[in-house]
Amino acid sequence: xxxxxxxxxxxxxxxxxxxxxxxxxxxxxxxxxxxxxxxxxxxxxxxxxxxxxxxxxxxxxxxxxxxxxxxxxxxxxxxxxxxxxxxxxxxxxxxxxxxxxxxxxxxxxxxxxxxxxxxxxxxxxxxxxxxxxxxxxxxxxxxxxxxxxxxxxxxxxxxxxxxxxxxxxxxxxxxxxxxxxxxxxxxxxxxxxxxxxxxxxxxxxxxxxxxxxxxx
Numbered sequence: 353x354x355x356x357x358x359x360x361x362x363x364x365x366x367x368x369x370x371x372x373x374x375x376x377x378x379x380x381x382x383x384x385x386x387x388x389x390x391x392x393x394x395x396x397x398x399x400x401x402x403x404x405x406x407x408x409x410x411x412x413x414x415x416x417x418x419x420x421x422x423x424x425x426x427x428x429x430x431x432x433x434x435x436x437x438x439x440x441x442x443x444x445x446x447x448x449x450x451x452x453x454x455x456x457x458x459x460x461x462x463x464x465x466x467x468x469x470x471x472x473x474x475x476x477x478x479x480x481x482x483x484x485x486x487x488x489x490x491x492x493x494x495x496x497x498x499x500x501x502x503x504x505x506x507x508x509x510x511x512x513x514x515x516x517x518x519x520x521x522x523x524x525x526x527x528x529x530x531x532x533x534x535x536x537x538x539x540x541x542x543x544x545x546x547x548x549x550x551x552x553x554x555x556x557x558x559x560x561x562x563x564x565x566x567x568x
Contacts, residue, residue: 356449356526358509359396363389395529398449401554403521410541410559411521412551413453413497414533416442418558419472420547428496428536430460430486435496435536436543438558440551441472442533448526451554452487453535454495455520458512460486471502471532483508483525487518496536499527521554 370385403411419439427435442448466481481501488494499508510525512518527533537543541559545551551558 354398354400355393356396356398358526358528359393363393363396365389366392395444395448396526397447398523399447401451401521401552403554404557406557406560408561409520409557410453410495410537410561411451412440412545412553412556412558413450413535414440414442414551415446415448415553416440416533416551418545418547418549418551419532421543421545423539424536428484428498430462430484431494431496431536434539436539436541436559437534437536438543438545439477439532439534442527442531444529447553448528448531449523449553450497450499450525450527450533452518452520452522452524453497453537453558454487454489456487456489456495456518458485458514458516458518459488459494460484461510461512461514463508463510466501468501468503471500476500476502476532477534481508483510485510485512485524493538495538497524498534498536499525500532500534501527502529502531523554 366385367389370382374382419441427433462484464482467479483499485497507528512524545558
């Protein structure tokens with residue numbers, strides 16, 4: 353199993369602490385800290401994913417449960433036009449690696465400091481700490497992916513830079529310990545998921561170019 357590099361230090365802390373304190377608290381204590389270290393490292397697991405063969409498929413940017421699918425007349429503040437928003441909630445048990453829903457060039461990245469409310473709350477996208485990434489496709493259409501910190505999350509990682517080209521399903525970051533990702537899609541794509549469904553980053557098709565919008 354592959355793990356994100358950001359996970360090694362948090363996992364090492366309980367393991368090293370247990371080793372140093374084992375002479376005082378016993379080797380059972382050390383074993384317990386190793387279990388904790390393994391659980392922390394498991395949070396940063398990074399499995400390989402294969403996007404759908406359909407070239408028009410738009411994939412999920414995160415693992416988790418679809419919270420909402422809705423039309424946003426004003427889009428996102430980085431792309432002020434009517435768009436469709438899909439919100440995905442990631443529990444602490446989900447894989448937290450984030451992936452690009454479609455291929456394109458990174459046109460903008462905007463970090464917003466904020467609160468750490470529960471990520472599934474309706475207003476979390478407005479008040480919580482977040483990081484928005486704008487991906488422009490070949491036809492000029494824009495997709496906005498917003499990483500939103502939750503009440504357990506205290507760090508958003510974004511590995512890409514403005515001007516870089518990113519492939520569909522390619523890793524671009526992660527959010528630590530319980531969070532949410534909102535993806536804003538062009539109004540003319542056909543939505544393929546409903547609230548309550550579970551999706552896998554880089555593998556599950558959440559929308560498709562062409563056809564009629566699935567949001568009323």
